[in-house]
Amino acid sequence: MIFWHEPGYVVAFTTRVGGVSVAPYASLNLTRGTGDDAANVEENRRLACEDLSLEYGRLAFNRQVHSDTVLRAEAGVRGQAGDGLWTDERGIPLLAMSADCLPIAIVSTGPRRALAVLHAGWRGLADGIIAAGVAALGDGPKAAIVGPAIGPCCYEVGPEVSERFDEDLTVDAKLDLWSAAERRLRAAGVERVEQVNLCTHDHPELFFSHRRDGLARGVQGVIGALA
Template sequence: MGDVIDLGHGFRAAVTERHGGVSVPPYDSLNLGLGSGDDREAVLANREIAARDLGFDADRVVWMDQVHGPDVLVAAAPGVVGVCDAVVTTRPDLVLASLSADCLPVLAVEAHAGVWGAAHSGRLGTAHGVAANLVSAMVGQGARVDRITAFLGPGICGGCYEVPPQMRRETARDTPEAACTTRAGTAGVDMRAAVTAQLGRAGVDDIRVDGRCTLESPELFSHRRDAPTGRFASFVWRT
């Protein structure tokens, strides 16, 4: 289990790691993704374990049906909010979750207005600007953009994320910062640089970064390294 991160004013974030659960290989062991192919009961048990260890009830969590898209939904109740890749809420009892295994988790809070959100920004989500959409949705719920704190969880780094040149061009069409060259000298995508740029252009100045590369960090799930594999979760909540 990862450390709890203090985002200030009673807001917390945490990124789970792959060990400490009940799933068997290749999902060993704290797999939180129901869509990964793992046994459903094992995943539900893992979600209970993660919530207990982080200090909240599993029945408070809002999950997304993630599809690598740009859409944001507003959560008014726990459970699956719907098909989206970003979610916002103002309900103080809810915990928001983003699942990933190479894609970039984006968490954001605006403590003064009591608005917070979570997004799943993979290559397609990054190309579509889902992180900027998250900020817009938070503003629509009363947040002030200059008061938003964003946290970028672990994701595959640009040095490891090799893609075909055409895919790099498509991803960087609206966000040039997405284009990079991998350590192997091939075309790559840097989702962390792209999302940082998108948030900055949206007006978010306070951006905190986990910095770990999922492919290079054995304590995290990585689809590129291990597929099939599990999913870790990035949570954000108010205490």
């Protein structure tokens, strides 16, 4: 796990290390959507929560559809269509999953705590999921972290994708999703943005990658909760 030490919150990015799934899902795969054994996926989700001292039974996550939809999380509610979740209640762990797309956490740093987690590929980013996630947290100062995702080193895109972003973000037909996310976070009013700066495609020992491995692979993700 890669931890974000943000006072008042528990936020961590999972890796593929430490789970029970076998190849090609080895080992900490968090989705049933790509063919892995359902019982193994449940155990992996439970293990991830346990590592963070969060209650697995209350874990909430979406059925992700590359949208700009950010929903208010309810404890234990899973599978609503959307790509972001937010909460201002203690004791509801939120999960957003990814395997090249961006896992992002946004927190309120003011007196009223609130947290959002997002799954953002180029489409969700271009359609405005970051602005929706920031807006869900209400007024006040905020901080965010952009997690492991396919990097500007590896993310080849066509013109139909690059034209949705600032021109300087595509170099040699490779789009810098990390910086695209950071710009949108800052434009939405997030004062402090941190980057994990790890490319999922370049680190098969640590991360699942859709571009590298195709559909028969697992996903990692970001898990967050109010502390």
